[in-house]
Amino acid sequence: MTITAPQKTAPASPSLQPTGWLRYLSFSVDHKVIGLQYLVCGFAFYLIGGAMAGAIRTELLSPVSDFMARDVYNQILTLHGTVMIFLWIVPVVNGAFGNYLIPFYVGARDMAYPRLNAVAFWLIPPAGLMLISSYFITGAAQSGWTAYPPLSITTPATGQIIWILSVLLLGGSSIFGGINFIATILKLRRPGLKLMQLPMYCWAMLGTSILVVLSTPVLAGTLIMLSFDIVAHTGFFNPGMGGNVVVYQHLFWFYSHPAVYIMVLPAFGLVSEILPVHCRKPLFGYTTMVYSIMAIVVLGLVVWAHHMFTSGTPPWMRLFFTIATAFIAVPTGIKFFNWLATLWGGRISLNSAVLFSCGFIVNFVLGGITGVALAQVPFDVHVHDTYFVVAHFHYIVYGGSVFVIFASIYHWYPKIIGRMLDEHLGRLHFLLTFVGFNLCFAPQHWLGLNGMPRRVAEYDPQFELVNQISSAGALLMAISTLPFLWNVIASAFFGAIAGDNPWRALTPEWLTSSPPPVENWKGDPPLVTHPYGYGTPADEIDLNSASGSDLWRSGQ
């Protein structure tokens, strides 16, 4: 019996799971199904969060509060931040691409804990629906996504409690995912595959998951204390009862600054996968890329108080956090220079995936420069909590992470669906997004420097014109979604057949059919020890076609 059982269950096991499109609505344990569930669910919330951004920009067309009630405006901005962070970027750059790609990259047939994986995903839709429905039922939270007490204690309690519950659920989902990624990357590697042979996205996810597991529980504890303050009238953060509101800020930012790296490190990893394939060159400086990810993880945990330079932090603390924050620029800079060196001397296909990746580099460099500036206490004291900060972090999370999400969709769509996306629509999408994004957020730097605080429904009339320019950019960003949506829907039915490996890539997910079968490969997983083994070695270059500088560089 013990001998025959595997033979009998092996062909039957796929049918234990629903097949066809219904499996995407089921408690499937297939990592590819879960990855797609994360992606589509995240994108739906992106559209909702985007509609909220549209409402905010409409309100800001005029200096007076005329489009919606003031408390509704605060609810919308709170929901916009929460949805975009916890329901779109974090689940998609981690959950969607992590689940889809990591098992391929380590040569496994699924994640380490498939059921936990499904649980982690299925926490998200109810949490998201609960959060958004709170707006219609009781009125949503209105204290910003930071929920600083005492404001969060004094605003209507029901909305705030629902906000806390849904963020707790989403944080739980994130922790489950993080544990799963760490276990998969460290324990499920195909025999013979060494850590330093893994594709860069695995390293990025390892670093991210460490941050998730270390810092998300702190947020959870903090929010539980906050909910006690609201419901049970305890006094952790209530100054009227001897509590300290600054303690909340420390605890909150202990998670929420690493959260920035939870949103951008996976994006760094994805770009490191996309660029070498389309540049036909190895990823430049693999080892330094790995070390810089780990340096960002370590530094990212000790910079949180730079969000609190105006909150009465003692001078020594300001000095320490300034230096620590500014030094994150060093490992981040290494990564950017390595990508530039990857581009240099390549045979770059200028397709949508590359354009979005390069758009990401441009935007993120600007966001990084303003970030180093913001780390300087005297600079921050002026622009803290202004539109300068709004511009800065949108350059990081939208110009950074969201651009990479789009680049990744253009890159992996042929693998996931088996059909190619339309390149013309893709380039149109890039053009509209890039122009719209910069038109929307670049002017906001000036607004912040000149005196417009963030989170306001009404502002000084002198800022009206620049706000209207910004809103026009937001409209362009909204329009840019249309060609993308049409592209992904129409190409699923009418796109050109992609074949197994349209990009001639070397990483393991391309060494199977498109879309891949359940359990990823027929037969043994391939052993890929050189995931970036592209390129012609220098001694094989045709001397007649190579330019002098090529030879000079290769001689180094």
Add this chain to the structure above:
Amino acid sequence: MLLVLGGLWIGQNINLLPVDASANAPIYDELFRVLFSIGTILFVGIVGLILFSLVRFRRRPGQLGDGLALEGNLPLEVFWTAVPAIVVLFVGLYSYDIYERMGGMVPLGHGNHGSETVADQRVWGGIGSTQDSQTATTAGIPPFPIEVTAMQFAFLFHYPDGDFISGEMHVPVDRPVSLRMEAKDVIHAFWIPEFRLKQDVIPGQPTVLDFTPTRTGSYSIVCAELCGPYHGGMRSSVVVDSADDFDTWLQSNRKLPAAEA
């Protein structure tokens, strides 16, 4: 080279900031120009490099081969680790110096030093806030005290010298002012863009903010921390008067005992 010069020129000559109206604002602007120059050089350089690479190394029709198999280059890696590290260290030390000149590094409970400094320090209630506001600067002028109360959704200014409350802040030019701030309900932030000053006003944590206005005129006071539905409307203004105008204003608002006398 051209890039560096261009960046310096842009940093020094394009002004994105409002006018400076306090003693620490020009110091701040100095830092801003340095950061702006470095930022411009970096940004233009990197964008230029990307555009050049995308054009120069694009795949031409008919090219099927790969690029060069360059796996890495240790001297280059060391170079672009060391240079940003040095730049960042320089910027950090420079801003530390700027901050010290603004008076931000003054230890708690001690007075200001240097006539050009403006203390930006935070003092908690009970840790010598009274002592601080009475400490004379080296110029010999005691800071003019004003008590600021932040509440949803207004700032109130109480003048101990005259014992009256005003909705608009008047301060004398070229004289240190010491704000003793307190919040009644939630966190607010007291921001005067032209002074380049911002301080959170936190319930349960009385705070002192010192500055010296240097330019007469009327500037906005903005609340910069989300404090409720009318947060956007929580604005006030500060009027920097010449010494004479300020005295007149102070006298005309003085409470009855002074008026009777």
